[in-house]
Amino acid sequence: MPENWEILPRVDRHPFSLELCLASGQSFAWRCSNGVWTGTIRDVGLVLKQLGDEVLFITSKNNAETIDLLSHYLAFDEDHAKITETFPKDDFLIRAVKYCGGLRVLRQDPWECLAGFILSSTKQIVHIQQIWTKLCHCWGEKIELANGSVLHSFPTADQIARCSDRELRDCAMGFRAPYLLAAAKKVASGELVLKDLKKLPVSEAREKLVELHGVGRKIADCVLLFSLDHPEAFPVDTWILKVLKTIYFKKKRNVTSKRLLEFTETYFGPYAGHAQQYLFHYARMNPGMFRK
DNA sequence: TTCCAGGCCCATG
DNA sequence: CATGGGCATGGA
Numbered sequence A: 001m002p003e004n005w006e007i008l009p010r011v012d013r014h015p016f017s018l019e020l021c022l023a024s025g026q027s028f029a030w031r032c033s034n035g036v037w038t039g040t041i042r043d044v045g046l047v048l049k050q051l052g053d054e055v056l057f058i059t060s061k062n063n064a065e066t067i068d069l070l071s072h073y074l075a076f077d078e079d080h081a082k083i084t085e086t087f088p089k090d091d092f093l094i095r096a097v098k099y100c101g102g103l104r105v106l107r108q109d110p111w112e113c114l115a116g117f118i119l120s121s122t123k124q125i126v127h128i129q130q131i132w133t134k135l136c137h138c139w140g141e142k143i144e145l146a147n148g149s150v151l152h153s154f155p156t157a158d159q160i161a162r163c164s165d166r167e168l169r170d171c172a173m174g175f176r177a178p179y180l181l182a183a184a185k186k187v188a189s190g191e192l193v194l195k196d197l198k199k200l201p202v203s204e205a206r207e208k209l210v211e212l213h214g215v216g217r218k219i220a221d222c223v224l225l226f227s228l229d230h231p232e233a234f235p236v237d238t239w240i241l242k243v244l245k246t247i248y249f250k251k252k253r254n255v256t257s258k259r260l261l262e263f264t265e266t267y268f269g270p271y272a273g274h275a276q277q278y279l280f281h282y283a284r285m286n287p288g289m290f291r292k
Numbered sequence B: 001t002t003c004c005a006g007g008c009c010c011a012t013g
Numbered sequence C: 001c002a003t004g005g006g007c008a009t010g011g012a
Helices: A018-022 A063-073 A080-085 A091-099 A110-118 A125-139 A157-161 A165-169 A174-188 A194-198 A202-210 A217-227 A238-248 A257-266 A272-285
Strands: A006-008 A031-033 A036-041 A044-051 A054-059 A142-144 A150-152
Touching (some): A018 A036, A018 A044, A044 A063, A044 A142, A054 A063, A091 A272, A110 A125, A110 A157, A110 A174, A110 A194, A110 A217, A125 A150, A125 A157, A157 A174, A165 A174, A194 A202, A194 A217, A202 A217, A217 A272, A238 A257, A238 A272, A257 A272
Antiparallel strands (some): A006 A054, A031 A036, A036 A044, A044 A054
């Protein structure tokens, strides 16, 4: 099979790491084999790899469309240095940013992001990826690439909405099935238009998301940050909680969750969610620092 | 076997 | 407010 890799043009020279972006728990759509990443964005099948500073791709669509899609998805248009400059200058965050050189916050499809994080509660990332893959195979569309690989798109809200509870449970998502189904129906019917939440103030957008059964503050913030252009959203998960308690509230014995929330909403600045990603990944790669 | 995982819901003090 | 049990599933 011919492999015709195309170059994805870079507009900046800041460090970039495809591996950090695709394997940092932001999206559950990507699989890596020998440095080659395979996944889909909506109905587009993609194979990606990084060679030095360059990102190369093979696509199921035409190249020009794919360049637009990927440049946006990987946030190539964002001034990365400017974002990290807004961070507070504390030692731990500085260390985390250095450790995660090339990490970016992806701009995902809102439905795929919402669905992925509805599936995420009390699941390890690898398990979420397994459920994701099953959903794609059972209910997504088949996508064939010119190099011979066959992929399956993540099912749209319409496709999930047509499933039964039983059919979703057969994808091993357990008690999350009714949550996903109800969310799919609300999106498919147009009762909830996810992209419209981009235009709302973050707190109002969050209110709309937590109306969904199975979506609380944490999952809502993931969706706001990773797919709805709200960079101030700061998801507090188990890892971030460990970081907050052992680093930022070391002295305080019993910090209230209210106080923690207040801290995350003010301390990290307008791109708090980006700071969160550095902290999250750094903590996850160094679990020994937070044992207990 | 037991424990826990990018949580959330619901019932109690 | 905040605490605790329950919720499906699978891997360590």
